[in-house]
Amino acid sequence: MKTLLRIDSSFNLTNSFSRQAADHFEKLWKTVNPDGMVIRRDLERTKPPHLTQEVYGAFAKNVNGETDLTLSDELISEVEQADEILIGSPVYNHAVPSTLKAYIDHIIRINKTFAYDPKTYIRKGLLINKSANVIVSRGGAPINGESPDGVEAYLEGILNYMGIDQINSFSIYGTTYEGSEYALQNSKAAIEDYFKTNEYAK
Secondary structure, three states, rough: OOOOEEOOOOOOOOHHHHHHHHHHHHHHHHHHHHOOOOEEEEOOOOOOOOHHHHHHHHHHHOOOOOOHHHHHHHHHHHHHHHOEEEEEEEEEEOOHHHHHHHHHHOOOEOOOOOOEEOOOOEEOOOOOEEEEEEEEOOOOOOOOOOOOHHHHHHHHHHHHHOOOOOEEEEEEOOOOOOOOHHHHHHHHHHHHHHHHHHHHHH
């Protein structure tokens, strides 16, 4: 049985572009994985706290002591359970939402999601045999066909850091422009093409 971890970060709970595109992705995923399980982590409904010096220091010890690592352990456990990860992120002020950044801070953890070789000191990600899908929505338009803020590259870099290198990105541009519904339609079509052309079509 496959498991999908879906992470939503838009503070718009009614008509968010990233949430609607993620809904479409999840629907198609469940169609090809009828026995699969979906773990949902909504960062707007359950906001993770910002990282503190005490928690960051406790990461190196990897044990609960005076500092509670329960949340970090729970978030990492969800990632470890997942075969696939789906991240939906709008762009706020040229960056990911602060809730998503806080979430990332709690899962980037030494000897849990990455480690260093004790002899060579080369870093390696520990989350292997997983794939990820990134949906990014923004009000602006691409510049020379590229992301104007680099959010896709940032999220891909974070996933790579933890050992996930099979990543698909779906970008939605112009959500504040007239005709933005077509941008959503195009993103849904791209997601449909993904399910037709990748391993799901086999």
